[in-house]
Amino acid sequence: MKKLSYKQKSSAAEPAGTTVGFLALGCPKNIVDSETMLARIGLAGFILTDDIDRPDILVINTCGFIAPAKDEALAAIRKAIAQKKKGLIKKLIVTGCLTQRLGEELLALAPGIDALIGLAGRDSIDAVIKELSSSDQSRPAMLLAPAPQGPPDDRNRLLINPPHWAYLRISDGCSRKCSFCTIPFIRGKFKSKPMDIILDEAKQLTDNGAVELSIIAQDSNFYGQDLGQKDGLVKLIEQLDKIPSLKWIRLMYLYPAGIDDALIETIAQNPKVLHYIDMPIQHISNQILKAMHRNDTKRNTLGLIEKLRTRIPDAVLRTTVITGFPGETAAHFQELLDFLGWAKFDALGCFPFYPEPGTEAALMSGQLPESVRKRRAQFVMKTQQPIAFAQIERFVGKNIAVLVDRRADSSGNALGRFYGQAPHIDGVCTIKNCTAPAGAFVNAVVTARQGYDLLVEQAK
Numbered sequence: 001m002k003k004l005s006y007k008q009k010s011s012a013a014e015p016a017g018t019t020v021g022f023l024a025l026g027c028p029k030n031i032v033d034s035e036t037m038l039a040r041i042g043l044a045g046f047i048l049t050d051d052i053d054r055p056d057i058l059v060i061n062t063c064g065f066i067a068p069a070k071d072e073a074l075a076a077i078r079k080a081i082a083q084k085k086k087g088l089i090k091k092l093i094v095t096g097c098l099t100q101r102l103g104e105e106l107l108a109l110a111p112g113i114d115a116l117i118g119l120a121g122r123d124s125i126d127a128v129i130k131e132l133s134s135s136d137q138s139r140p141a142m143l144l145a146p147a148p149q150g151p152p153d154d155r156n157r158l159l160i161n162p163p164h165w166a167y168l169r170i171s172d173g174c175s176r177k178c179s180f181c182t183i184p185f186i187r188g189k190f191k192s193k194p195m196d197i198i199l200d201e202a203k204q205l206t207d208n209g210a211v212e213l214s215i216i217a218q219d220s221n222f223y224g225q226d227l228g229q230k231d232g233l234v235k236l237i238e239q240l241d242k243i244p245s246l247k248w249i250r251l252m253y254l255y256p257a258g259i260d261d262a263l264i265e266t267i268a269q270n271p272k273v274l275h276y277i278d279m280p281i282q283h284i285s286n287q288i289l290k291a292m293h294r295n296d297t298k299r300n301t302l303g304l305i306e307k308l309r310t311r312i313p314d315a316v317l318r319t320t321v322i323t324g325f326p327g328e329t330a331a332h333f334q335e336l337l338d339f340l341g342w343a344k345f346d347a348l349g350c351f352p353f354y355p356e357p358g359t360e361a362a363l364m365s366g367q368l369p370e371s372v373r374k375r376r377a378q379f380v381m382k383t384q385q386p387i388a389f390a391q392i393e394r395f396v397g398k399n400i401a402v403l404v405d406r407r408a409d410s411s412g413n414a415l416g417r418f419y420g421q422a423p424h425i426d427g428v429c430t431i432k433n434c435t436a437p438a439g440a441f442v443n444a445v446v447t448a449r450q451g452y453d454l455l456v457e458q459a460k
Contacts, residue, residue: 018133020046021055021089023080024160025073026063028167028216028252028424030096034061035157037095037125042158044126052080054088057129064098065182067354073098074110081112091132093117095125097186103144115141119187120148147173147188155201162405164439165212165248165423166205170198170236174218175226176255178282179293179360180322180353183218190219190226199239202246209439212248212403213240214422220251221258234266241272247441248272248403250422254279256304257295268312274419275312279304280320284339285332288325291364298339305343316391316420318347323380324373325353327366333376337383346391347426348384352377388452392420392427395446399459402429402444404436416442418454427452434458 020041024034037059042048049055058080062073073096083089095117099106107113115128121143128141151172159166174183175190202213215233217223224232233251240249249272254263256279267273283289284298308315321336340348352373355362395418402416405428414434421427429444430453436442444456 018046018057018129019049019051019055020129021049021052021058023052023058023060023076025061025076026065026069026097028214029169029172029218030061030063031160032154032157032167032169032216033096033119033122033152035159036152036154037061037122038158038160039156040123040126041129044130046126046129048158053083056089057091057093057132058083058089059093059095059125059129062094062096062098064096064101064186066351066356070098077106077110077113081110084112091115093125093128093132095122099144100147101182101186104142107140113140116144118144118147120145122152147186149188149191151191151193153193153197155197155204157204159208161423162438163209164403164405165214166210167216168198168202168205168213169193169216170220170223170233171217175222176219176295177293179291179364180325180356182356182359185358187218190222192224192226192229192232195224195236195239198236199243202240202243206243206245211245211439211441212250213246214250214252216252218253219255219258220253221255221260221263231262234262237266237270237273241270246272248274248419250274250276252278252422255295256281256301259304259308264307264311267315275315276318276419276422277308277312277315278318278422282320282322283325283328283332283336285328285335288328288332291327292322292325292361302339302342316346317343318349318422318426319343319345320349320351321380322351322353323376324368326355326361326364326368328353328368328376337380340380340384340387344387344391345384346420347388348380349425350377350380350384389449392452392454393449395420395454396449397446399443399445400429400456402431402442402456404431404434404438404440404442407436407438408434427454429454429456432457 022038024031060076063069080092084092091114093115094113099116100118154169171192173187173190221233286298289296400418402418404414404416406415408414412433414431416429416431443459445459446454446456448455
């Protein structure tokens, strides 16, 4: 959950004095949408505030991918409606993936919403706020439409996170047909952004101080294929490499079956591309993968991991898996555990299967009790913990480059990350006696592991 930590005074006469709070929920792609909307709201002259409990107008950008995200969004919406009933919030706007997924159904689940804005209406957020702030309409305003047919233009964002790193979204939607996933009918088919727009956005971000860009998409290595291009991600990296002030390029959401030799060589040889590979595999059993409609096989995944470890020996590998998929037997689950013990991923996220309405998997036979699904997910994480600890332990005693995220506090310790730590989802480095500002790189020696984190000292 992200709260805005930025305030801007009104620059336009019409909305002068109207305060707008913004609550951004969900994944990095949603964060980018939030930053785009925040820029439009600020440029329209509204006062952006980090007080989400009592603004004149509150905007909640929701996630609706799986049941826990829906529950989190509904809880935030209902809390805002309670504040509205107390007179602390005047108007409530709900937007994002849950709005796109449920549409008018949201009004019944949370009476008191003043406007619903689907994904296609993202860039009209300022117009909707102007309308709400100057009218007393009794019926909710609705800007609902099918998912956009083209990719969003995310230039001119107001960053929620520190300016020295940012997300760079290169596409939207997904054309794969994973049987458990809601993304295709929330965000539509895969749509690559034109490369010139991506590069222009990257230049904006680096001109604003970004030295690290995290490439994000639903399927990053599919970039350009919908446009008939080959090796689109590799070609994009080649262009990003030409931006002098950009030092780190982090690749997220790489579909395992799409990681080919050309991409592996680019990661291995380009000094700006971090040796950090995020590739959600979801499972390892061929039977479960087939039911998931994944284009992977156990043999190919094993071969890919061996190739990555051989070609990029210092690679940090992250993945996600799903437990309790329909038909997953005890033998399938043990197969997954055995694989994780062999693969030794540096980082891993695990989710119990959720039978999401509208997905093929929700209607499959062999549905497992929720208690079994969750218990298996907990067991995976318990099994993974010593593996993750052992993997990060290998950096103790080594010199690493650390990007400072937060300058030293009164204790003299700063916080940062090395190449194997993605922002928000991985551990951090505690840098002792660090005087460098946020956004600077320091050469440090790793002195100890602290849980999933590293304790480092700035090298003399």
